[in-house]
Amino acid sequence: MSRLVTEELTIRFGGHVAVNAVGCSFEPGTLTAIVGPNGAGKTTYFNLISGQLKASAGRVSLGGRDLTGLSASARTRAGLGRAFQLTNLFPRLTVLENVRLAVQAANEGSHRRGLNLWSVWSDHADLLERADAILASIALKDKEHELVANLPHGDQRKLEVALLMALDPQVFMFDEPTAGMNAAEAPVILDLIRRLKADKSKTILLVEHKMDVVRELADRIIVLHNGTLVADGEPAEVIASPVVQEAYLGVSKEAA
Ligand SMILES: Nc1ncnc2c1ncn2[C@@H]1O[C@H](COP(=O)(O)OP(=O)(O)OP(=O)(O)O)[C@@H](O)[C@H]1O
Numbered sequence: 001m002s003r004l005v006t007e008e009l010t011i012r013f014g015g016h017v018a019v020n021a022v023g024c025s026f027e028p029g030t031l032t033a034i035v036g037p038n039g040a041g042k043t044t045y046f047n048l049i050s051g052q053l054k055a056s057a058g059r060v061s062l063g064g065r066d067l068t069g070l071s072a073s074a075r076t077r078a079g080l081g082r083a084f085q086l087t088n089l090f091p092r093l094t095v096l097e098n099v100r101l102a103v104q105a106a107n108e109g110s111h112r113r114g115l116n117l118w119s120v121w122s123d124h125a126d127l128l129e130r131a132d133a134i135l136a137s138i139a140l141k142d143k144e145h146e147l148v149a150n151l152p153h154g155d156q157r158k159l160e161v162a163l164l165m166a167l168d169p170q171v172f173m174f175d176e177p178t179a180g181m182n183a184a185e186a187p188v189i190l191d192l193i194r195r196l197k198a199d200k201s202k203t204i205l206l207v208e209h210k211m212d213v214v215r216e217l218a219d220r221i222i223v224l225h226n227g228t229l230v231a232d233g234e235p236a237e238v239i240a241s242p243v244v245q246e247a248y249l250g251v252s253k254e255a256a
Helices: 042-050 072-078 083-087 095-111 117-123 125-137 153-167 185-198 211-217 235-240 242-247
Strands: 004-013 016-026 031-035 057-062 080-082 171-175 203-207 220-225 228-233
Touching (some): 004 042, 016 042, 016 220, 016 228, 042 057, 042 072, 042 203, 083 153, 083 171, 153 185, 185 203, 211 235, 220 235, 220 242, 228 242
Parallel strands (some): 031 203, 031 220, 171 203
Antiparallel strands (some): 004 057
């Protein structure tokens, strides 16, 4: 099983411990929401898992393979997929060209094609079909020939998720995936996450402030507070726990 595990994962910035010995195990087929107040360490924990930040102490492993010493790109190749790593969309290429490149890059290992936009596509219907299907799934098919630079922000965010899907990682990490999206865009992304979840083979981590989204999507919730893991369990149970009511939802002991 490709279990993602963090052990005693820690980072210090000067004297401040932003993530403090967080030990957690994430199973394929499970969507775990990571919640906590502003500054709790959620994004920093993500950065330590995906390799954007180097841990002061502790370990990250996937399927038993120690990733702790690896760069972010090596972790991506090992199966860790994070939407924000792909903000390097190619703005001067079209939507379709961006997705094609990502599909092609994902296939590079098996086909040794490299990143060449022009030499490949006419005779690889399978990859074209996959790019088409991904575009349809994020409702961007009607914009496939537009330059990415001309897309509204919400569409660019959708495209990031499309590129992540094209890479087909084992672990999907979403950090507030619908932030800044309008009422029409957000459901498309949430639906996509629902479908990834239905697949049952992927490990999904979601940092999310919107509790209605967390309630609907999460199989499990972990709570960070001051960099420490303070609760972990079934959504209803965790949301009802005094530590969450007080620390996260801002309800005082008396009111809870
Ligand atoms: N590169 C850095 N240098 C110094 N301090 C940092 C750095 N990155 C994060 N921090 C600090 O670590 C703590 C955790 O920040 P982080 O962004 O992970 O919180 P968060 O839970 O994701 O918050 P939010 O919900 O507001 O996004 C904060 O106190 C933040 O100021």
